[in-house]
Amino acid sequence: MALYVKNFSAGxxxxxxxxxxxxxxxxxxxxxxxxxxxxxxxxxxxxINRTAExxxxxxxxxxxxxxxxxxYANQDPSVIRRKIGLVFQTPVALPLSIKENVLFxxxxxxxxxxxxxxxxxxxxxxxxxxxxxxxDKLDLPARTLSGGQKQRLAxxxxxxxxxxxxxxDEPCSSLDPASTKLIEALLLDLAGQLTIVLVTxxxxxxxxxxxxxxxxxxxxxxxxxxxxxxFSHPEQAETKAFFSGLL
Ligand SMILES: Nc1ncnc2c1ncn2[C@@H]1O[C@H](COP(=O)(O)OP(=O)(O)O)[C@@H](O)[C@H]1O
Ligand SMILES: [Mg+2]
Numbered sequence: 001m002a003l004y005v006k007n008f009s010a011g012x013x014x015x016x017x018x019x020x021x022x023x024x025x026x027x028x029x030x031x032x033x034x035x036x037x038x039x040x041x042x043x044x045x046x047x048i049n050r051t052a053e054x055x056x057x058x059x060x061x062x063x064x065x066x067x068x069x070x071x072y073a074n075q076d077p078s079v080i081r082r083k084i085g086l087v088f089q090t091p092v093a094l095p096l097s098i099k100e101n102v103l104f105x106x107x108x109x110x111x112x113x114x115x116x117x118x119x120x121x122x123x124x125x126x127x128x129x130x131x132x133x134x135x136d137k138l139d140l141p142a143r144t145l146s147g148g149q150k151q152r153l154a155x156x157x158x159x160x161x162x163x164x165x166x167x168x169d170e171p172c173s174s175l176d177p178a179s180t181k182l183i184e185a186l187l188l189d190l191a192g193q194l195t196i197v198l199v200t201x202x203x204x205x206x207x208x209x210x211x212x213x214x215x216x217x218x219x220x221x222x223x224x225x226x227x228x229x230x231f232s233h234p235e236q237a238e239t240k241a242f243f244s245g246l247l
Pocket of ligand 1: 012017036039040041042044055
């Protein structure tokens with residue numbers, strides 16, 4: 001489903017971080033957000049899936065919509081967090097087996113059906129491109145996996161909640177080039193099924209995977225457009241300067 005951010009401002013303890021951000025994230029696409037460190041990329045992702053409000057002093061104005069649903073009108077933020085998954089920069093493996101890492105959400109939400117859980121685990125590990133590597137050691141602790149495998153495990157865990165949107169916050173920044181390639185291929189694959197919003201500080205990665213690119217600076221959208229437009233014909237001086245590292 002498409003995701004709309006409309007006149008959205010947010011901050012912590014009166015300090016404004018996001019300034020009247022208006023954006024449309026297209027469905028079945030990889031929407032890539034780039035921008036200097038501290039410009040509000042993480043705050044934007046956390047605002048979208050309603051985890052920002054768990055932090056002290058958070059306040060916002062404006063609107064975020066998933067399709068027709070007003071994300072902040074829902075009385076129960078956990079419903080939104082299921083529909084809009086967030087994968088963090090540092091791969092998080094829960095102190096559980098590989099299989100139970102994937103099944104954390106379904107179990108939390110009360111699924112007890114063993115055959116169904118086994119199917120969910122296999123399906124999500126398949127979709128996350130990890131099944132072949134772990135199918136014979138599903139009961140081993142997840143900590144035995146490499147960093148790149150843990151990040152794909154985190155993606156599998158997010159997928160198990162059957163989200164409509166997957167947000168990823170610099171998911172490859174701690175990974176080696178081979179693991180990065182695997183995740184990029186996986187995201188391109190998943191883009192057919194989900195709306196993906198990827199934050200990256202790596203312009204080469206943005207150029208490899210983006211359908212749409214959004215350039216954020218100092219809490220404001222400076223420019224957004226298709227990958228070709230943003231990389232080849234940026235209109236704003238700030239965008240040109242930011243992308244000039246590549247040219
Ligand atoms: N929980 C918080 N409380 C106070 N300030 C925060 C909090 N989270 C982020 N910030 C501030 O918001 C600004 C933007 O941070 P962030 O969204 O993490 O930027 P980015 O992800 O683009 O590097 C930074 O100045 C940061 O210090
Ligand atoms: Mg960040």
